[in-house]
Amino acid sequence: MLPSPSSSIGGKGEGKLEKDDPVDHSAENQLSSAEKKKRSFERSLAGPRLQLDQTEINHIIAEASRGSKFYNNQVRKDDELNRKIAWFQAKRDELLKMAQPELLAVEAERILAEVEATRDLSQTIVHVDMDAFYASVEVKHDPSLKGKPFGVGQGVLTTASYEARKFGCRSGMAGFIAKRLCPQIILVPLNFDRYIDASDSVRRVLLDFDSNLMMASLDEGYLNITQYMDTHAMTAGEVVSHLRNRVEEATGLTVSAGIAPNRMLAKICSDKNKPNGQFELQFDRVTITRFMRDMPVRKIPGFGRVTERCLEGLGVETCGDIWKNRVELLVMDHWFGFKGLCKAYLGIADNTVQPGKREERKSVGCERTFRDKTDDEDILNTLADIADELCKDLERLQYAGKTVTVKYKLHTFEISSSFGQKIHLYQGGDSAGKFLLHTVAHPxxxxxxxxxxxxxxxxxxxxxxxxxxxxxxxEKGIKNYFTTNMATPSEEESPIPADVDQSPTLPSAPALDTICPICDKNLGSATSNAQLNAHIDECLNREEAPRPAKKPKVKPGGKTMLDWVTRTR
Known part of the structure; x- marks a missing residue:
């Protein structure tokens, strides 16, 4: 018979626990919390590709890197992240004290219904992902690598073969760590020209299935095969099987694919049957929500390691936990975006597939990783080589630019940059400050x-x-403005008919207003050319003033989060 809570355990009068005495679990909880932090930190060192139960591999990686600059930098970043998580937890507790949970629960259900109303199951989206792309291209180039554990990249792995991944090696891992996990691993140098050629070959095949192919990188992309299915009277599974066979026949490379109603789900599905497989998610609300319920939040595209850790701190590890913790997450809407979390929970996302627009591109860059450098001349020579490589990329992509940023990572793994704010460059006597292709990236x-x-x-x-x-x-610049708006009309194009008397006694036509081509300001009809030129120079040389912050729009009678949190009971 088990002893009652009030009975003694052990010797006389020892270990006596009264029935109503509170049990102090603080030491146990602290130990559990410390162990969780340790395991979470080791997972961050191992990377997202490894499973959570691979604690032995995580431990090997932690021990192999212990004491290194990389390890020390990760410890520093982890400490900062733990402080951030503690702040979020304190803020959550503070807001919950002022909140009325019943009203928050009702509001959460309203938002969920609003998000659910946007679900669209009409399009069939496919995410294609080449299998260990860089490694597969290297095997095609050097067949002797087939079946062997090897990584692409020497200082840091860009990818690892599937044989190397069995030992825990992954992309982004330091070469010395990979060798500790897999002593027999072979490290081969990068060859981007080879990868670009292979990517172009794959892309040509994919365009036959969707002319609006949306490439996300060299080795992955999205297609909308809805129209192709209708035209060829094929199911989604048949189309994707045919697509994968075509890619392998044309390139000798294998591809995995996911089929779903939107891009987010398709990307998740493409990882289900890797390598050289495909997975189709049923286009049904119940099936999709069940599929997402146990999905780790880290699997959601765009959810990185920091977001994962912060959500873990709020009790959210899977998408199903989002709904379980809806009240807590709703009060933290400002920091985590409750509506976006609801979309992840419901499996709702954008299903638009179209190639990226050139004007959407924000920058073009080039960088290199190497062993520690300290010599100034060596560093500047390396920078010159990078600048030359960037020039080639700019010429190939047909972009120019004005702002140059130099980025560097210290030997302690801390990242910094030196920023050139709108460096205007000139060519010859042109005073308009032209964007130049080669000079911008000049060393x-x-x-x-x-x-x-x-x-x-x-x-x-x-x-x-x-x-x-x-x-x-x-070109639609000032030169074009003056060419098109101030050209002298020919006799054939003269607006005055030949039979009209052009003597001084004829009433003059009203003068046209002068409009600045830069700021569109009406300068008036009496503005001279000298005044116009002076105004244009002022517009060009004026420093860009910061735009005033937009005030948030509030619907009439609408309720804000503050209303819900601070409403009295």
């Missing part, structure tokens, strides 16, 4: 930016060009 500009911070000890260096201009677009 001298990047070197001047980096010299401000020398001497340095770095392990990564890069240049990024922003404030871009698309060189494929027809």
């Amino acid at each position: 001298q500009i990047a070197q001047e930016l980096l010299k401000r911070d020398l001497p340095l000890k770095i392990r990564l260096l890069g240049i990024r060009l922003s404030t871009l201009k698309d060189l494929t677009v027809v």
